[in-house]
Amino acid sequence: METELSKQLGIEHAVFGFTPFPAVAAAISRAGGLGVLGAVRYTAPDALERDLEWMQQHTGGKPYGLDVVMPAKKVEGVTEADVEAMIPPGHRRFVRETLAKYGVPELPEGEASGWRVTGWMEQVARSQLDVAFDYPIRLLANALGSPPPDVVERARGRGVLTAALAGSAKHARRHAEAGIDVVVAQGCEAGGHTGEIATMVLTPEVVDAVDPLPVLAAGGIGSGAQIAAGLALGAQGVWLGSIWLTTTEADLHSRALTRKLLAAGSGDTVRSRALTGKPARQLRTAWTDAWDDPGGPGALPMPLQGLLVAEALSRIQKYETGPLLGTPVGQIVGRMTSERSVREVFDDLTRGFERAVDRINRIAGRS
Amino acid sequence: METELSKQLGIEHAVFGFTPFPAVAAAISRAGGLGVLGAVRYTAPDALERDLEWMQQHTGGKPYGLDVVMPAKKVEGVTEADVEAMIPPGHRRFVRETLAKYGVPELPEGEASGWRVTGWMEQVARSQLDVAFDYPIRLLANALGSPPPDVVERARGRGVLTAALAGSAKHARRHAEAGIDVVVAQGCEAGGHTGEIATMVLTPEVVDAVDPLPVLAAGGIGSGAQIAAGLALGAQGVWLGSIWLTTTEADLHSRALTRKLLAAGSGDTVRSRALTGKPARQLRTAWTDAWDDPGGPGALPMPLQGLLVAEALSRIQKYETGPLLGTPVGQIVGRMTSERSVREVFDDLTRGFERAVDRINRIAGRS
Numbered sequence: 001m002e003t004e005l006s007k008q009l010g011i012e013h014a015v016f017g018f019t020p021f022p023a024v025a026a027a028i029s030r031a032g033g034l035g036v037l038g039a040v041r042y043t044a045p046d047a048l049e050r051d052l053e054w055m056q057q058h059t060g061g062k063p064y065g066l067d068v069v070m071p072a073k074k075v076e077g078v079t080e081a082d083v084e085a086m087i088p089p090g091h092r093r094f095v096r097e098t099l100a101k102y103g104v105p106e107l108p109e110g111e112a113s114g115w116r117v118t119g120w121m122e123q124v125a126r127s128q129l130d131v132a133f134d135y136p137i138r139l140l141a142n143a144l145g146s147p148p149p150d151v152v153e154r155a156r157g158r159g160v161l162t163a164a165l166a167g168s169a170k171h172a173r174r175h176a177e178a179g180i181d182v183v184v185a186q187g188c189e190a191g192g193h194t195g196e197i198a199t200m201v202l203t204p205e206v207v208d209a210v211d212p213l214p215v216l217a218a219g220g221i222g223s224g225a226q227i228a229a230g231l232a233l234g235a236q237g238v239w240l241g242s243i244w245l246t247t248t249e250a251d252l253h254s255r256a257l258t259r260k261l262l263a264a265g266s267g268d269t270v271r272s273r274a275l276t277g278k279p280a281r282q283l284r285t286a287w288t289d290a291w292d293d294p295g296g297p298g299a300l301p302m303p304l305q306g307l308l309v310a311e312a313l314s315r316i317q318k319y320e321t322g323p324l325l326g327t328p329v330g331q332i333v334g335r336m337t338s339e340r341s342v343r344e345v346f347d348d349l350t351r352g353f354e355r356a357v358d359r360i361n362r363i364a365g366r367s
Numbered sequence: 368m369e370t371e372l373s374k375q376l377g378i379e380h381a382v383f384g385f386t387p388f389p390a391v392a393a394a395i396s397r398a399g400g401l402g403v404l405g406a407v408r409y410t411a412p413d414a415l416e417r418d419l420e421w422m423q424q425h426t427g428g429k430p431y432g433l434d435v436v437m438p439a440k441k442v443e444g445v446t447e448a449d450v451e452a453m454i455p456p457g458h459r460r461f462v463r464e465t466l467a468k469y470g471v472p473e474l475p476e477g478e479a480s481g482w483r484v485t486g487w488m489e490q491v492a493r494s495q496l497d498v499a500f501d502y503p504i505r506l507l508a509n510a511l512g513s514p515p516p517d518v519v520e521r522a523r524g525r526g527v528l529t530a531a532l533a534g535s536a537k538h539a540r541r542h543a544e545a546g547i548d549v550v551v552a553q554g555c556e557a558g559g560h561t562g563e564i565a566t567m568v569l570t571p572e573v574v575d576a577v578d579p580l581p582v583l584a585a586g587g588i589g590s591g592a593q594i595a596a597g598l599a600l601g602a603q604g605v606w607l608g609s610i611w612l613t614t615t616e617a618d619l620h621s622r623a624l625t626r627k628l629l630a631a632g633s634g635d636t637v638r639s640r641a642l643t644g645k646p647a648r649q650l651r652t653a654w655t656d657a658w659d660d661p662g663g664p665g666a667l668p669m670p671l672q673g674l675l676v677a678e679a680l681s682r683i684q685k686y687e688t689g690p691l692l693g694t695p696v697g698q699i700v701g702r703m704t705s706e707r708s709v710r711e712v713f714d715d716l717t718r719g720f721e722r723a724v725d726r727i728n729r730i731a732g733r734s
Contacts, residue, residue, distance in 0.1 A: 001731065002730060002732060168633075168634060169632075169633075189564070189565035189568050196634065197698055198554060198556035198567065199567045200567055200593055201593075201697075201698040201699055201701070201702075205633060205702075220567030220568045221567070223571060225599055226571065226600065228599040228727060229595075229600050230596070232724075233592050233596050266535075266536075266572060267535060267562075267564060330568075331564055332568055356600075357728065357733065359598070360727060366724065366728075
């Protein structure tokens, strides 16, 4: 599965695997794809450094990438306390009441919430970059808008390709103007932040919009047939995130969540603002229902919502509160029905791709 | 573009074109696909008979099909007046006020609304079938649920394949149990009634769910690359509806609507209950916004909503009231940027398919 882009990156298969887990990212790279480590969880640069060091030792010399969250809009001199002060008391009460309704215990004294809003702030992303550029990353992706011009410049100077996610042709053109090397066209069926346009429609639109830049198809891809479909649509590769969540190398910190993912069908996700304030596809839970309920206070805009719910999400995850327990995941969750190693998943993808190519050739009368 | 199903139907290309316009359906069949005429507009059997007679004379002996709307739930002895009586006065007032706000004139005295709820009622669909079975239709599709067992039986006796639309694997399995021959997996990006699962995810799920029954991929398909993607996903053909709306053979009765379709982007549709009471993708307009507004009365359930808005839609269309003017259409509306003949569109589809196959073979290292 070879395209201009995969050749440029020196990978065997044009399969890009996004994951927050170093062990998964490294296994994807070893299997012949490009493992892309999501950095949003790292608020301390030394934690990122430790994990990149680990990646370096476990990718067998294969290329890998990093995904940061660097918001397009610069927020100068704003502290977390400033942002905290913007949250209405009624919303805090709603969080308390919802947690109480489901009997979610408090965190033990001294235990901080895992996820902090700071991971979304530019200064944090920049300190992550200072660390990352010390490692031979081959791709730097930005999950939210285009990275600033100096970052694009810095990456280019080091031979690192830059990528950015787009949910519409308009966003994709903006990335192209910002000098991005690769656009990830992320359809509405994808996990995490998405627009409303499906991969089937979005991919060729983005390909046309940024031609000759390479495009990766993302959203709804978790099998070899879906990879073939994404590539048929004009993509130079595919970007998969959800499918790795139930691999044996993934570390969700919750068996209950893994079981929930394995049991969920394609209709069990929802595009909700409950998590970050921007629409993101995730498991539909009593928690997302509460925030999406027209009778409730509704989610706050980014970054307020993320800050508001950070501690609550840590508690829900720690105590595995069944009805509230969720995670960002795409509609292909319906295909994730057993725990397998990254290698098994990857081999299944490449074999399925070959079968889909056989099939399409038979239909086209070429075999 | 040949599959088991296309061979069984005796068509050159596994492209199924759904359209309410006989001239479009006939042109699709002549071009080598299967034109499927939508019958919901025909409330009088003689109008359907006249158009099928016309089809018979203009398809050049090529096969064609018919699409009826036969609700799964039987409503015995209910008249249109009974249904009318169930509509709350507040909803009637909202219709009047919304039309007044945009200055939509009344219909001239004696001019009836074109669309009636009766087209959705079983007795009408059955009288349509009595007519249709006199013609050599090759496929009988049902747009809403599985057709009743006796209809499936009757079709089988005459060598007519039956098809039904499904928005989930569960619906698809129900169709298979009802003895349907072909399942149309319709993704959320499609025009008209849709579920929430995208074509990329839905197609392989439905293929697996009803194996070995043939599946058509529908939703988001308006180019040869999208056809290749649909077939790579395991479908035995593709079902296209929206793309024909701006062909020169289509008769939308409104130049303003044609212009609106040609100008719309993929982000200009919405899945709304405004039209029929069930979620259907359509152009987003001030009319859909009014019904989707949480501050408004909201749409009534099917069939009440269709009956409630029938006259209003006739008025909006007749007087081409720009902000309110809409039609069911899928996200591929963004690709419909010029009026072309059905033949031009069809040739573009088959050429694009061949290019996509070339492309996928290059990526797979087979050329």
